[in-house]
Amino acid sequence: MSSPDQLIIFNNVSKFYGEILGVNRVNLQIAPGITSLVGPNGAGKSTLMNLMTGLLRPTRGSISLLGIPTDQPEQLFRKVGYCTQFDSFPRGVTGREFINSFLLVHGFDRKRANELSQIALERVSLQEAGDRKVAAYSKGMRQRIRLAQSIAHQPSVLILDEPLNGLDPMVRAETIALFRRLASEGLHLIISSHILHEVDMMSDRVVLLNSGYIVAEGDIHGVRNEMEEHPMQILIRCDQPAKLAAYVFEKNHVVEARLHDDRRGLFVRTRDADRFYLMLNRAVAEGAVNVESVAPVDDDLSAVYQYLIGTSGGSA
Amino acid sequence: MSSAIDVVQTRSESQPSSWSLWLRQIGAIFRLEIEKNFLSRRSLLIYLLALLPLFPLTILALLRPFIRPPGDEWRDFNQMSVFYSVLYNGFILRTVVFFGSAWIFMNLFRGELVDRSLHYYFLSAVRRDVLVVGKYISGLVTSMILFTGTTVIAMLLLYFPHFYSQSARYFTEGRGLGQLLTYAGITMLACLGYGAFFLVVGLFIRNPIIPALVLYGWEWINFLLPPVLKKISVIHYLNSLVPVPVSEGPFAVVAEPTPAWIAIPSMLGVTLVVLILAAYRIRHMEIRYGSD
Numbered sequence: 007m008s009s010p011d012q013l014i015i016f017n018n019v020s021k022f023y024g025e026i027l028g029v030n031r032v033n034l035q036i037a038p039g040i041t042s043l044v045g046p047n048g049a050g051k052s053t054l055m056n057l058m059t060g061l062l063r064p065t066r067g068s069i070s071l072l073g074i075p076t077d078q079p080e081q082l083f084r085k086v087g088y089c090t091q092f093d094s095f096p097r098g099v100t101g102r103e104f105i106n107s108f109l110l111v112h113g114f115d116r117k118r119a120n121e122l123s124q125i126a127l128e129r130v131s132l133q134e135a136g137d138r139k140v141a142a143y144s145k146g147m148r149q150r151i152r153l154a155q156s157i158a159h160q161p162s163v164l165i166l167d168e169p170l171n172g173l174d175p176m177v178r179a180e181t182i183a184l185f186r187r188l189a190s191e192g193l194h195l196i197i198s199s200h201i202l203h204e205v206d207m208m209s210d211r212v213v214l215l216n217s218g219y220i221v222a223e224g225d226i227h228g229v230r231n232e233m234e235e236h237p238m239q240i241l242i243r244c245d246q247p248a249k250l251a252a253y254v255f256e257k258n259h260v261v262e263a264r265l266h267d268d269r270r271g272l273f274v275r276t277r278d279a280d281r282f283y284l285m286l287n288r289a290v291a292e293g294a295v296n297v298e299s300v301a302p303v304d305d306d307l308s309a310v311y312q313y314l315i316g317t318s319g320g321s322a
Numbered sequence: 323m324s325s326a327i328d329v330v331q332t333r334s335e336s337q338p339s340s341w342s343l344w345l346r347q348i349g350a351i352f353r354l355e356i357e358k359n360f361l362s363r364r365s366l367l368i369y370l371l372a373l374l375p376l377f378p379l380t381i382l383a384l385l386r387p388f389i390r391p392p393g394d395e396w397r398d399f400n401q402m403s404v405f406y407s408v409l410y411n412g413f414i415l416r417t418v419v420f421f422g423s424a425w426i427f428m429n430l431f432r433g434e435l436v437d438r439s440l441h442y443y444f445l446s447a448v449r450r451d452v453l454v455v456g457k458y459i460s461g462l463v464t465s466m467i468l469f470t471g472t473t474v475i476a477m478l479l480l481y482f483p484h485f486y487s488q489s490a491r492y493f494t495e496g497r498g499l500g501q502l503l504t505y506a507g508i509t510m511l512a513c514l515g516y517g518a519f520f521l522v523v524g525l526f527i528r529n530p531i532i533p534a535l536v537l538y539g540w541e542w543i544n545f546l547l548p549p550v551l552k553k554i555s556v557i558h559y560l561n562s563l564v565p566v567p568v569s570e571g572p573f574a575v576v577a578e579p580t581p582a583w584i585a586i587p588s589m590l591g592v593t594l595v596v597l598i599l600a601a602y603r604i605r606h607m608e609i610r611y612g613s614d
Contacts, residue, residue: 023610061444061609077605083447090445092611094438096354097362110350111446113343159447 011073013037014058014163014194019067021053027218028053032067034213034223036196040189042205043198044307045215046315051198052091054215055165058196059088071163083112087156088165093148095140101151102127102136105158112159126158129184131177145172153181163194170199182208206307214314221314230305236313237261237275238305240282243298247272250295257285273303347448351456352463355430359464364429371422372468375414375476383483399481399492403501406480407566410505414476415560416541419469419509423516424534426465428524430457431604438611451601458521458597465513473509477502501565508563515556515589518596525603545570549577559585 014036021028029050043051056062057069060076074081095104102123109119127136130150135143140151149172157164166185170178185208189195199205205212206226214221214229222229230238244250250272251263259282262275276282279302290297303309359365434440443453481489481498492498519537523530541557552558552575561567562579563586580588 056609059445061441063606063608079444080447080449080452083445088445090441092438092441096439096442097358097437107350107354108442108446111347111354111443111448113347113350113447115346155442156445 010070014071014196015069016054016057017068017070019057019064019069021057021062022065028062029057029215029218032220034220036194036211036213038189038192038194039210040185040195040197040208042209042212043196043215044202044205044212044311045221048217049215050218051215052167053218054213055088055090055167055196055198058165059086061088061090083161084159085161086163086165087159087161089152089156089167089169091167091171093145093152095148095151098139098141100137100139101132101143101147101154104140104151105155108155109158114159122158122160126154129157130154131180146174146177149173150177150181157188161193163196164188165196167198168200169197170201170204178204202307202311209307212307212310214311216315222310226307226310227305230310231279233310233313234277236304237277238279238282239303240274240276240279240300241266241271241303242274242286242300243271245270245296245298246294250289253289253294254282254285257282279305344449344452347452348456348459351443351448351453352460355457355460356463359426359460364425364433367425368422368464368468371418371425372472374418375409375472376479379476379479383479386483399488399496399498402481403497403566404568406477406501406505407564407568409476409480410473411561411564411568414469414473415508415512416538416557418472419465419512420516420538420541421534422469423461423465423513424520424530427458427461427517427520428530428534430461430521430524432524432530435611441609444607444609450604450607454521454597454601454604458517458600461517461521462513465517466510469513470506470509473505474502477505497565504563504565508560511563511586511589512556512560514593515559518593518600519556522596522600522603525600525607545574548575552577553580556589559589 014034016032016034019032020030032054043054045051053062057064058071058076060079060082063077069076071082072085074085076082096107099107105123105126106119109122110116112119114122123136124133127133130153132147132150132154135147140148143151149169153166153169156166169185170181173181182204185195185197189210197205197209209226211223211225212229213223222232224232242250247265247269251265254260254272254274255263257276259278260274260276262273264273265271266273274282283300286297286300289295304313359368431440434443444450481492489498493502520530520534523533527533541555544552544555544557544561547555558577559580563582567579579585
């Protein structure tokens with residue numbers, strides 16, 4: 007069990023913009039690793055991130071990051087970096103000056119600020135463009151320079167609002183690898199993203215939001231397993247799908263068995279995936295069928311998203 | 323992304339003591355802001371304002387060979403000092419310094435909200451009241467340099483091109499230098515007072531032009547107000563300090579000027595209170611650019 011100074015804690019947090027709900031009754035404890043915030047536009051992802059960093063103040067409840075309340079920026083931002091979605095910069099600065107100037111505001115001396123700026127620029131592959139004006143950067147470069155600025159002081163918690171927006175596929179992959187590397191170093195990474203398959207690929211856990219409420223949270227397979235109203239769908243490729251269908255249909259936890267269109271596979275919907283896999287193992291051991299492959303069809307974030315929030319997961 | 327870089331985690335880097343850290347942070351904020359104040363596109367208006375009183379005086383100086391002095395009264399330094407006092411009170415102080423300070427100080431935070439760049443400060447490990455101090459000092463230095471410069475150059479332009487040797491004597495042996503320094507001091511005090519007011523207005527009110535115009539009107543009708551109300555203004559205390567008092571017309575309500583030993587500490591005290599209010603406001607401020 008992690009202690010409060012290793013966690014990000016939301017304690018019954020609500021935020022209202024006048025009459026309009028931002029988020030409501032959020033209770034969360036986020037451990038190190040990559041946590042993704044997922045939900046449709048207006049779900050409350052950015053509100054949650056802005057609350058976490060003190061840019062917004064909760065109407066009710068309290069938030070602490072590694073034991074530090076969010077109304078103490080001088081303590082908080084020694085440990086926290088936030089890459090917002092605001093695509094704006096101080097006027098007339100180069101990428102290096104942009105990072106450097108806020109490191110100086112942070113309190114680093116000039117020499118250390120220069121070193122940290124260089125490291126941050128190299129981490130986002132902008133060392134060559136670092137001395138050009140930010141105004142001349144492409145959208146992807148602006149995204150990366152903001153990322154560099156948020157990691158330059160080497161925080162323990164990194165909050166990233168849509169950090170993959172505007173990046174080309176190559177840089178996306180590199181950025182995801184950077185996130186994984188930072189997470190393996192013990193950082194908290196809180197990421198919001200619209201691209202569900204990328205979230206699925208990089209996240210240790212997800213927080214699903216809809217209309218200001220947390221719909222589900224945890225590791226994606228755990229969340230999926232708890233959704234009893236949506237039985238798990240599994241595709242079994244085998245030599246005798248019809249025989250297997252008859253075999254599995256006798257079991258209580260199997261609610262549907264349907265042959266694949268090519269008649270070389272069987273879709274099974276079960277309320278208890280673990281029992282189903284045990285049963286399938288027995289069938290294979292008894293020689294009833296020869297199984298080529300077994301794959302869950304809807305044990306991913308897109309499926310969970312679709313079941314819980316209702317739209318397809320391509321662009322949350 | 324480069325993986326060759328061996329990142330040394332410095333999350334627990336030793337920090338200097340609070341005061342030296344705050345001073346360093348104020349210095350960093352000051353450098354960033356002073357560059358913006360002097361070199362951004364927004365500063366063009368300030369330069370124009372600061373130069374405004376100098377245009378007619380420069381033209382007057384250039385035309386000097388073609389203007390025949392009307393008589394001895396033109397050479398009368400007492401009359402010249404009254405003329406300068408009118409120019410200073412009516413134009414430099416009430417218009418140039420007033421609107422210049424309004425523009426500089428209201429933009430310190432409001433400008434960043436418009437540019438959507440204030441969050442970078444809010445996401446730095448700096449106390450928000452330290453941010454207020456850093457920004458206020460940068461505004462103060464900017465306005466003092468520009469408007470004290472205007473005050474001094476305007477006075478020199480009035481005297482020197484016409485009667486150089488007499489003016490030189492007036493400034494070195496007479497009252498000229500004392501008056502010049504007093505006017506410069508009043509301008510600095512005006513920047514201090516108006517600056518704090520406009521800083522806090524820019525923080526509390528989305529459209530700060532309206533309160534600026536209200537204060538402008540209030541300062542202009544100050545001469546008509548009863549003595550008690552006169553004291554609820556900046557201009558009353560500044561007027562109390564001018565070395566050459568000018569008549570405010572037949573309708574003016576005469577009030578005793580406030581002595582310097584009360585006027586100056588009062589201005590400084592009110593400025594301090596207003597800055598504390600600004601610091602309180604900024605500590606509770608949220609960033610919601612959409613609504614700004």
